[in-house]
Amino acid sequence: MRVRQLDGHELRSMLARPDQPWLQALCLRVRNLPTHPDSRVLIAEEEGHPRALLGLRMHWGGGGHLRRVTIVVLGVDPAHNRRGIGSRLVRFAEGLARINGCTRVEVEADVEGWEDGRCWAGLGYDGTEAGLLKVLRSPVQGTVA
DSSP states (O other), rough: OOOEEHHHHHHHHHHOOOOOOOHHHHHHHTTTSSSTEEEEEEEEEEETEEEEEEEEEEEEEGGGEEEEEEEEEEEEEEGGGGGSSHHHHHHHHHHHHHHHTTTEEEEOOOTTTGGGGGHHHHHTOOOEEEEEEOOOOTTTOOOOO
16 A cells, blocks of 8 residues: 555546546545645555545644644545555544644544544544544654653
């Protein structure tokens, strides 16, 4: 399994492929995200075939500090569902947040129902009145001096 960032050209090319309606629907949703650096589109591939897609909105603050990351799109190829592919993408997105010094990952309401909502709790996301949220441990927390 390979996870990588998808660029705009690849996204447009995937939109032109009617053989994978699950992927086309996700691509239509992520094409409305703002451009880099305010968003990222991640894809999980297996043997060169797309298996899952995740769209992130990056919320930058003053001084180039990443305040929070919001997962706005997440979907898995129905033929490859329940294999942990979506969870890998979520963990990859959390890694991007950590690398940029961010410890807050939110999930947009449209995505909360992914896998009937069961997977979010297993990944450490808690429901709040505003939706699902995970506070990541910073790399320095838990280290011994």
